[in-house]
Amino acid sequence: MGTASKVVSVFFRFMELASASVVAGILGAYLHYVDEANVGKNGRIVYSIVIAGISIFFSLVLAPPLRYSFFAFPFDFAMFVCWIVAFGLLINVCRHLMASTSSAKLYRFQRADAY
Secondary structure, three states: OOHHHHHHHHHHHHHHHHHHHHHHHHHHHHHHHHHHOOOOOOHHHHHHHHHHHHHHHHHHHOOOOOHHHHOOHHHHHHHHHHHHHHHHHHHHHHHHHHHHOOHHHHHHHHHHHHO
């Protein structure tokens, strides 16, 4: 690998780490609120946070620009497919929540949470 491709690879791994960390943080906060409300956890949320954890781990392992990190392309593609599936599952959860809850209830829930 050339120098430019190594720099780009490290940059993309850092972006993967940052994105997965943001998703894990948001979903972790959501799971905390669900746990506080004593409500069952949705399997789609758990799947998404597991994918985020796997992405964080492998972005740290594959971040150094070594020879083996180039051969991880099939794994990167598989993780890309898993992220697309997670995104679709989360959109489906949000759409179901919005369809079953009025906007006034959502507003009250958000305002009560702010205090």
